Amino acid sequence: MLNLVSLPEIPAAAWKRPLGKGWEKPYSVRYASNLDDGPWHGMPLGGFGAGCIGRSPKGDFNLWHLDGGEHSFNSLAACQFSIFEQTEDGSAQAYAMATESPKDGTLSRWSWYPAEKGTYSALYPRSWYEYKDVFQTQLICEQFSPVWAHNYQESSYPIALFEWTVHNPTDKPITISIMLTWQNTIGWFTNAIKSPVVKVRDDGSPVYEYQSKWGESEGNYNQWIVDNFRVGCLMRRDYENPGEGDGQMAIASITNPSLEVFYLGKWNPAGDGGEVWDYFAMNGSLPDIEDETPAEKGEQTATAMAIRFTIRPGKTRKIPFILAWDLPVTEFAQGINYYRRYTDFFGRNGQNAWAMVRTALKHGDTWRENIINWQKPILERTDLAAWFKMALFNELYLLTDGGTLWTAATEQDPIGQFGVLECIDYRWYESLDVRLYGSFGLLMLWPRLEKAVMEAFARAIPSSDDTPRIIGYNQASAIRKAKNATPHDLGAPNEHPWQKSNYTSYQDCNLWKDLGSDFVLLVYRDYLLTGAKDEDFLRECWPSIVLTLQYLKTFDLDNDGIPENSGAPDQTFDDWRLQGISAYCGGLWIAALEATLKIGEIIGEDTAIFTSWLQQSRAIYHQTLWNGEYYNLDSGSGSDVVMTDQLCGQFYARLLALPDVVENQYTQSALSKIYQACFLKFHGGKFGAANGLKPDGTPENPEATHPLEVWVGINFGLVAFLLQMGMEKQGWQITEAVVRQVYENGLQFRTPEAITSVGTFRACHYLRAMAIWAIYGVLTEFQG
Numbered sequence: 001m002l003n004l005v006s007l008p009e010i011p012a013a014a015w016k017r018p019l020g021k022g023w024e025k026p027y028s029v030r031y032a033s034n035l036d037d038g039p040w041h042g043m044p045l046g047g048f049g050a051g052c053i054g055r056s057p058k059g060d061f062n063l064w065h066l067d068g069g070e071h072s073f074n075s076l077a078a079c080q081f082s083i084f085e086q087t088e089d090g091s092a093q094a095y096a097m098a099t100e101s102p103k104d105g106t107l108s109r110w111s112w113y114p115a116e117k118g119t120y121s122a123l124y125p126r127s128w129y130e131y132k133d134v135f136q137t138q139l140i141c142e143q144f145s146p147v148w149a150h151n152y153q154e155s156s157y158p159i160a161l162f163e164w165t166v167h168n169p170t171d172k173p174i175t176i177s178i179m180l181t182w183q184n185t186i187g188w189f190t191n192a193i194k195s196p197v198v199k200v201r202d203d204g205s206p207v208y209e210y211q212s213k214w215g216e217s218e219g220n221y222n223q224w225i226v227d228n229f230r231v232g233c234l235m236r237r238d239y240e241n242p243g244e245g246d247g248q249m250a251i252a253s254i255t256n257p258s259l260e261v262f263y264l265g266k267w268n269p270a271g272d273g274g275e276v277w278d279y280f281a282m283n284g285s286l287p288d289i290e291d292e293t294p295a296e297k298g299e300q301t302a303t304a305m306a307i308r309f310t311i312r313p314g315k316t317r318k319i320p321f322i323l324a325w326d327l328p329v330t331e332f333a334q335g336i337n338y339y340r341r342y343t344d345f346f347g348r349n350g351q352n353a354w355a356m357v358r359t360a361l362k363h364g365d366t367w368r369e370n371i372i373n374w375q376k377p378i379l380e381r382t383d384l385a386a387w388f389k390m391a392l393f394n395e396l397y398l399l400t401d402g403g404t405l406w407t408a409a410t411e412q413d414p415i416g417q418f419g420v421l422e423c424i425d426y427r428w429y430e431s432l433d434v435r436l437y438g439s440f441g442l443l444m445l446w447p448r449l450e451k452a453v454m455e456a457f458a459r460a461i462p463s464s465d466d467t468p469r470i471i472g473y474n475q476a477s478a479i480r481k482a483k484n485a486t487p488h489d490l491g492a493p494n495e496h497p498w499q500k501s502n503y504t505s506y507q508d509c510n511l512w513k514d515l516g517s518d519f520v521l522l523v524y525r526d527y528l529l530t531g532a533k534d535e536d537f538l539r540e541c542w543p544s545i546v547l548t549l550q551y552l553k554t555f556d557l558d559n560d561g562i563p564e565n566s567g568a569p570d571q572t573f574d575d576w577r578l579q580g581i582s583a584y585c586g587g588l589w590i591a592a593l594e595a596t597l598k599i600g601e602i603i604g605e606d607t608a609i610f611t612s613w614l615q616q617s618r619a620i621y622h623q624t625l626w627n628g629e630y631y632n633l634d635s636g637s638g639s640d641v642v643m644t645d646q647l648c649g650q651f652y653a654r655l656l657a658l659p660d661v662v663e664n665q666y667t668q669s670a671l672s673k674i675y676q677a678c679f680l681k682f683h684g685g686k687f688g689a690a691n692g693l694k695p696d697g698t699p700e701n702p703e704a705t706h707p708l709e710v711w712v713g714i715n716f717g718l719v720a721f722l723l724q725m726g727m728e729k730q731g732w733q734i735t736e737a738v739v740r741q742v743y744e745n746g747l748q749f750r751t752p753e754a755i756t757s758v759g760t761f762r763a764c765h766y767l768r769a770m771a772i773w774a775i776y777g778v779l780t781e782f783q784g
Helices: 274-283 353-379 386-401 432-438 440-445 447-460 515-528 535-553 583-603 608-625 648-655 664-680 712-724 728-743 767-779
Strands: 015-018 052-055 061-065 080-087 092-096 118-123 126-131 138-144 159-167 174-183 198-200 206-208 221-227 230-236 248-254 260-267 302-311 316-326 329-331 337-339 465-470 477-481 760-762
Touching: 052 386, 080 274, 092 274, 118 386, 138 353, 159 174, 159 353, 174 248, 174 274, 174 316, 221 260, 221 302, 221 353, 230 260, 230 302, 230 353, 248 302, 248 353, 260 274, 274 302, 302 316, 316 353, 353 386, 386 440, 386 728, 386 767, 432 440, 432 515, 432 712, 432 767, 440 447, 440 767, 447 515, 447 535, 515 535, 515 583, 515 648, 535 583, 583 608, 583 648, 648 712, 664 712, 664 728, 712 728, 712 767, 728 767
Parallel strands: none
Antiparallel strands: 015 118, 052 061, 080 092, 080 174, 118 126, 126 138, 138 159, 159 316, 174 302, 198 206, 221 230, 230 248, 248 316, 260 302, 329 337, 465 477
8 A cells, every 4th residue: 555656537427616616505404304404415435234423525534323323413523634744844834634624612732624615526336535736745545445346345434544645746855643532432332321202303203312421431442553554543332232333343454564663642632732743743653652541521532643653755656544434233212222234343342443444454455446437437438428427426325324224134134134214304114115116226336236125125014003002194093014015114212123113103005195105116126127037035025015006995985996095195295185186196007017927927926817907007097197288196185286207107117127117109298298397497497307296387386385396316317217208408407406405505414304495405315316316327327
């Protein structure tokens, strides 16, 4: 890693922003109770289900998802890189490499890097900080975690690598020192409220109390380690058996005869920082004091290390730093504990952070090559716009950041169990209606995890839970989970995910008319688009397919073949009333029945009853809903709204090579109408396609919520459909409009479900936006 090499190549497609440059008018949250941490989000570091840490375009570490399913957003100024530079004439300067000093007045002795003197770039899972016009040397810090497609081991590791490249463009030698300081946060990331109370927010959705043990550092201590050529500090707290929040963190680098290593075992991050900065700013050193004294009650503790070297004229050097954390346990309800996936490879005692350091220093270069080789074929495509390639990879951030769970393997689940939250505001896992579009990234890149999620839904369908609950939307009482109903979600972090499903109580999801069809289509999709060989997967899911379709058919009250919507919001647009046969749910139902016939044929099961339902349904769907230009919203409301997602069932039928739900000319006409009414006539196409407008582009109800929102994932799903139908120009127009709204207005790495034309958003860190991979899939893998 110390070879004389060139500066790293930052991909042209990476998202870029001047370091520390603010936003004039970033999007703000629509509902006061929803999460709005502001626009300072950067690419997260960490593997899937390992917990993650986010570092912003200001350079500060500010997002801490180290407790499974929970969100903490707070800049920790003591967690920081700093640079000291001294030229041959003796002049020196030193800066902490974030562009803003702490708001609480701590670390007042430190100097902070000036804003807009360089560029932040991000292309998940790599990002870069390029510093310009301050130091004589050229400095780039590349950071990444070992995440790449079809990898089920390293992609789970709680490791971040930082490779500093230093180039001396002058004709004189320059002395550089790179310091990494870190606050010991062991024990912070667990819920201090042991019996969290569930409440209903102003938007009608359930929320439970969460309070981390932020700042509770009593007993934490830091241990300086020298291990051959590896040096670093282990942050610890003593315990017998690790519970949630227990374990270790480590920072580390390398040493050799051309490098000087300095350290300070313990310092106070709540003070002025002088005990670190006075040494470092003077000559790039630290006092080399080991101090393993545990923090007392109310005390904070941090550690520091620095690597100093002289770089000759015209030369380039690379210096690696490693951050690793070993927090092996995730606790849900009190006493419900799971080990994280990475413990299958590093052990479960919470004492393995240094083993991770060794692994990262040994394999880091190979990991980076694996990431580059995975991304290269896409990045080299000349037929794809740079902004699309940027968003395609960056939207995968949610697989690290989305409160992600990935458990250790068991005999029943040889790859472990997996889950991503619907979002931080709607804190429950793998909402099925949302993942109908939002799971394409997982399907295409980590298909074994995708199938694990669907197997969990298959197990949940036959279960029941008669616990009564108040429904947030209308204050009615309903049971939690009806037997044989497809659950909306796989549960929440405060209970027992996978075992207790249907956490959301905003609507009675037992009455939803899309979930059963979604389940069937996703099962067949996951079989067909991963090689069409895994018949065991189909057999495992088949009993639940039969049960859920029979359950859904009970809502066909007039026995015409298609289950009716009830006049309540009973599908993914859960603030939007549909009445009678609807284009959206009816089309999904027909496509799901076609998929069921295919599955039955493959595994030799009787499908006669489904064939008869399908014949009935086909006879009435088109004739009931077609109005000459597009499909009416439903058969019962009299609405003339053009619904953007009206033909989702037809999109899935084409995707899975099933018989069309409706004929080509009707699909083409409906898509043209959607493009005109919901995209072009909605503020000139600036924001994307709204969910539902009248044919002239006006709202049916100016006070409505969902119809007037632009849903990022629904737009990407619509685009995939447009591309399927050869409407490339229209598809790319919509994609670019949506991507620009997200990435130019402070929504990067917190992509929301919905944006509005007045600059507000709802439900950030949202699962459905990974539907951008459906666009890429239709362009490439899903053809033919």
